[in-house]
Amino acid sequence: xxxxxxxxxxxxxxxxxxxxxxxxxxxxxxxxxxxxxxxxxxxxxxxxxxxxxxxxxxxxxxxxxxxxxxxxxxxxxxxxxxxxxxxxxxxxxxxxxxxxxxxxxxxxxxxxxxxxxxxxxxxxxxxxxxxxxxxxxxxxxxxxxxxxxxxxxxxxxxxxxxxxxxxxxxxxxxxxxxxxxxxxxxxxxxxxxxxxxxxxxxxxxxxxxxxxxxxxxxxxxxxxxxxxxxxxxxxxxxxxxxxxxxxxxxxxxxxxxxxxxxxxxxxxxxxxxxxxxxxxxxxxxxxxxxxxxxxxxxxxxxxxxxxxxxxxxxxxxxxxxxxxxxxxxxxxxxxxxxxxxxxxxxxxxxxxxxxxxxxxxxxxxxxxxxxxxxxxxxxxxxxxxxxxxxxxxxxxxxxxxxxxx
Numbered sequence: 105x106x107x108x109x110x111x112x113x114x115x116x117x118x119x120x121x122x123x124x125x126x127x128x129x130x131x132x133x134x135x136x137x138x139x140x141x142x143x144x145x146x147x148x149x150x151x152x153x154x155x156x157x158x159x160x161x162x163x164x165x166x167x168x169x170x171x172x173x174x175x176x177x178x179x180x181x182x183x184x185x186x187x188x189x190x191x192x193x194x195x196x197x198x199x200x201x202x203x204x205x206x207x208x209x210x211x212x213x214x215x216x217x218x219x220x221x222x223x224x225x226x227x228x229x230x231x232x233x234x235x236x237x238x239x240x241x242x243x244x245x246x247x248x249x250x251x252x253x254x255x256x257x258x259x260x261x262x263x264x265x266x267x268x269x270x271x272x273x274x275x276x277x278x279x280x281x282x283x284x285x286x287x288x289x290x291x292x293x294x295x296x297x298x299x300x301x302x303x304x305x306x307x308x309x310x311x312x313x314x315x316x317x318x319x320x321x322x323x324x325x326x327x328x329x330x331x332x333x334x335x336x337x338x339x340x341x342x343x344x345x346x347x348x349x350x351x352x353x354x355x356x357x358x359x360x361x362x363x364x365x366x367x368x369x370x371x372x373x374x375x376x377x378x379x380x381x382x383x384x385x386x387x388x389x390x391x392x393x394x395x396x397x398x399x400x401x402x403x404x405x406x407x408x409x410x411x412x413x414x415x416x417x418x419x420x421x422x423x424x425x426x427x428x429x430x431x432x433x434x435x436x437x438x439x440x441x442x443x444x445x446x447x448x449x450x451x452x453x454x455x456x457x458x459x460x461x462x463x464x465x466x467x468x469x470x471x472x473x474x475x476x477x478x479x480x481x482x483x484x485x486x487x488x489x490x491x492x493x494x495x496x497x498x499x500x501x502x503x504x505x506x507x508x509x
Contacts, residue, residue: 106499107132107173109166111180111191112142113205115265116258116481118490119179120146125495127151134173136166138187139278141265158277162187167194177498178202183221184335185281203503205494207481209421209437210468213251214476215490217497219504223336223416224435227508228475232442232463238505239466242473247425251479251486258482263290283329284374292372296398304399311364311397311405319361319410321453323349324402324419325377327368337415337434343375345433347384349413349449354388357453363394364405411456413449420444421471424464429456443467474505 108126110133113119123133127150134151137143146152151173155165169175178195180188183204195202204221208214219227229235266286269278282289296303314320326333328342339345346365353363365381367373378396385394406412406422411429414420416436423430424443431445431452438444442460445452477497479490497503 106176108177109175110135113181114481115261118481121491122494125491129499139275140268140271144268163190163194166191175200181205184331208476209418213249213480215479216475217477217494217503218475219508226437227504230440235470236466238470242469244465244468245472253480254483289372292374296373307397307400310395314362320408321363322405322409322412323365324414324417325367326415326417327371332416345415350384350388352449354390356450365396367398424459427458429458
């Protein structure tokens with residue numbers, strides 16, 4: 105028998121249903137709510153605690169909860185959030201296993217469930233020989249989606265969660281992990297979604313206008329609020345990452361090459377990225393060769409691109425699937441010799457090397473088997489499939505590659 109403690113998870117019923125499934129299997133389950141949004145996701149019942157104190161009191165509170173319930177497993181999303189970092193430290197001091205979930209490295213209908221953390225904290229190997237050993241006898245995912253998620257449901261949950269957290273009661277001392285106030289962020293995102301059609305057509309026109317046969321590189325942007333940027337890179341903002349890439353492109357890319365920067369689909373648009381990128385390009389002397397696009401099909405650009413630069417986006421995994429050369433600027437799970445460019449970025453522009461197809465297949469097979477479950481957070485039947493798969497792995501203590509358990 106195992107004893108589970110759940111902290112913040114996906115903004116959906118996933119954790120509540122997973123906890124109920126584990127409890128039905130005879131495992132004690134504790135949940136700690138840190139904010140009103142947590143309460144919306146898991147409003148009460150057996151084993152539910154609410155933390156109303158200041159952050160300084162949190163380590164003692166969560167440690168005492170672990171001791172009372174004889175917790176064996178801590179389960180959460182976002183291992184770099186301040187409350188979670190403190191809880192993980194308490195867990196490790198007690199020998200408690202930590203399991204982390206999030207949207208999958210592989211998309212669209214895969215969810216991560218791995219030991220200790222993601223990206224730079226992942227226990228997944230970075231050595232080709234170890235990856236080949238993990239993949240032995242496994243087939244790579246075929247790319248066909250088994251389950252569809254529902255963006256409207258995801259958006260409704262997200263808005264309810266973050267707006268609820270604006271209430272001063274009954275969690276008066278809670279401090280959010282967000283970088284931006286949710287109201288302007290939601291208004292900005294909504295404005296972008298309303299303009300998606302026009303922006304997509306403009307993006308396609310920009311790509312069509314590029315010279316035929318000219319080398320095309322893509323910079324895949326990420327959201328600054330994402331801990332993939334905040335914790336698993338050296339950059340304090342996307343401006344810094346873009347500036348480094350554009351400066352390198354100006355210095356070392358072939359004279360006829362073009363660089364397209366593509367904004368993340370859910371970026372709130374609080375920064376005028378088009379204007380910022382234009383200024384960076386002008387300062388580097390490549391104003392006519394650096395372009396900004398908002399929208400359009402990603403795969404079409406990836407198939408056309410001579411290479412892709414990103415910090416550590418899951419776009420890199422899609423590059424492995426398509427055979428597109430890719431260079432990471434941060435800590436990426438796919439930053440492996442033979443898969444990603446590993447030298448100075450200046451060297452990438454002139455000689456982008458495609459990932460080794462067999463190693464890419466093995467990486468995808470091993471990652472699917474040892475880091476993921478199949479399912480989604482927001483829509484049936486994928487939500488039930490994810491709950492079933494996660495409950496099975498957690499109950500058996502089988503999360504992550506064998507060496508990580």
